[in-house]
Amino acid sequence: MQLRNKDPYFSNGKILSSVSTKPSDVALDAFEIFSDVNALDSHIFSGIQGVERDVIGWFGRILKNSEISGYITTGGTEANITALWAAKKIYPKRNEIIVPKSAHYSIQKAADLMGLKIRWAGIDNRFRADPNDIKKKINGNTLAVVATAGTSALGVIDPVEEINEFCEDTFFHVDAAFGGFMIPFLKGYPTIDFTLKNLDSITIDPHKMGISLIPAGSVLFRDNSYLKRLELCPPYLSFRTYTLSGSRSGGSIASVWAAIKYYGIGGYRKIAEDCIKNTKFLCNELGEIKGVSLITEPELNIVGIKVSGPDRAYRALKRRGWKISLDSDTNSLRIVVMPHVTERVIREFVSDLGDIVSRGLQKNSRILRKSFS
Ligand SMILES: Cc1ncc(COP(=O)(O)O)c(C=O)c1O
Known part of the structure; x- marks a missing residue:
């Protein structure tokens, strides 16, 4: 168990970049x-x-x-x-x-x-x-x-x-x-x-x-x-x-x-519909954060998120325990809304992302002000 515990569990919810689930x-x-x-x-x-x-x-x-x-x-x-x-x-x-x-x-x-x-x-x-x-x-x-x-x-x-x-x-x-x-x-x-x-x-x-x-x-x-x-x-x-x-x-x-x-068929339909519902919830919540947008409107339960300073945001999210990936083609944060990614997890993630992005924006404006003064 000690060895297994070195890696995260799907049940803790913070795995946002896996196409598998529990x-x-x-x-x-x-x-x-x-x-x-x-x-x-x-x-x-x-x-x-x-x-x-x-x-x-x-x-x-x-x-x-x-x-x-x-x-x-x-x-x-x-x-x-x-x-x-x-x-x-x-x-x-x-x-x-x-x-x-x-x-x-x-x-x-x-x-x-x-x-x-x-x-x-x-x-x-x-x-x-x-x-x-x-x-x-x-x-x-x-x-x-x-x-x-x-x-x-x-x-x-x-x-x-x-x-x-x-x-x-x-x-x-x-x-x-x-x-x-x-x-x-x-x-x-x-x-x-x-x-x-x-x-x-x-x-x-x-x-x-x-x-x-x-x-x-x-x-x-x-x-x-x-x-x-x-x-x-x-x-x-x-x-x-x-x-x-x-x-x-x-x-x-x-x-x-x-x-x-x-x-x-009914069970898989419900799982798919729930994932799509949570994906829409994530997109709506992201819409509330200044400086964040979607790479494209998702068709399924994978979301590409555009943020200013994606590398910095990615590293900061990782430090807070989020397991996410950065898509190098679109330079976007990639989130897969699998069944373990619940509404509660999404709220927590969006709150962390909002905080990280607003700190980034504040830092950028401080740098700008300094360079003009
Ligand atoms: C569209 C697509 N095809 C193929 C694969 C490869 O699957 P596996 O990792 O099971 O070999 C993946 C993995 O994510 C995938 O997303």
């Missing part, structure tokens, strides 16, 4: 029960395959696709790499991927591993991928187009429906690692499911807004032909495998199963 008790219990199960060894642990099929089937219902296939990965990084690996199997001769600048850096890892060239697509003034730029960049060498539904920095949803329209001759992957447990459950949000006719694969991470525990991501494909292309049969084993990782935690799969059974 996992639900049912997920923890399930993890423990299945903690000795290796999902790779399907010849030994065949039961866990049924559990995983159940989970993927559930995603199929959420994403409106009864043919869905996929598996529980270690996280969004593995899921994104696997999606592009499958793309490479379909188009082995192509080697360019079109990626908006706001995409998660795991796409760069995938490109590096597979020797792919990234053609960076622009983003608009709301930090959304520019569909016209993507369209212009598509050519005969385009292996895949990547869009994000809930960017890591600002929670922005790329115009997935528009991009889908011109991806008929290329692989189309949507990284919804963060947004995937929110967007399908919220009213009035864009479609990010398999009714998009050119969508090949999607990443959705249970260990983020799915309230499951690390490690648990997922890669989901339109049908089972994609994973078939990745299949290998290790000579010393009597089964076939298609996953990027070898040994896989049965505990992870079971914890996702338990969480989706426990929360269901």
Whole structure:
């Protein structure tokens, strides 16, 4: 416990820069029960395959696709790499991927591993991928187009429906690692499911807004032909495998199963709505502080805050115990309003930020007065 206590707990509320949260008790219990199960060894642990099929089937219902296939990965990084690996199997001769600048850096890892060239697509003034730029960049060498539904920095949803329209001759992957447990459950949000006719694969991470525990991501494909292309049969084993990782935690799969059974669609909708409500509350409170503004109106529960002297504000907040991050692209404080970020926590944070910013403003005006006197 002494060792664990060196790091903070989600329950103390001051963790504002994590895309994970305290996992639900049912997920923890399930993890423990299945903690000795290796999902790779399907010849030994065949039961866990049924559990995983159940989970993927559930995603199929959420994403409106009864043919869905996929598996529980270690996280969004593995899921994104696997999606592009499958793309490479379909188009082995192509080697360019079109990626908006706001995409998660795991796409760069995938490109590096597979020797792919990234053609960076622009983003608009709301930090959304520019569909016209993507369209212009598509050519005969385009292996895949990547869009994000809930960017890591600002929670922005790329115009997935528009991009889908011109991806008929290329692989189309949507990284919804963060947004995937929110967007399908919220009213009035864009479609990010398999009714998009050119969508090949999607990443959705249970260990983020799915309230499951690390490690648990997922890669989901339109049908089972994609994973078939990745299949290998290790000579010393009597089964076939298609996953990027070898040994896989049965505990992870079971914890996702338990969480989706426990929360269901209604439970996840409530969690998503509460996070959006708290995000709006945070934005309103920030509006009351002089010298503070938003980088952009948040679509999900990630907020970019513009302050004068962001580095100083960041350091001062850290000294007061806040675990936040500074986004270097926008030079803004990045806050993720996860379920543990309650109204009480937000009030405390805004009060600290207000104090820090007003001290900064006073200091600046003293310096100005001095230099004019
Ligand atoms: C949009 C997006 N994709 C992928 C990832 C990578 O997920 P992981 O850290 O689980 O590998 C993240 C992580 O924050 C993310 O925000």
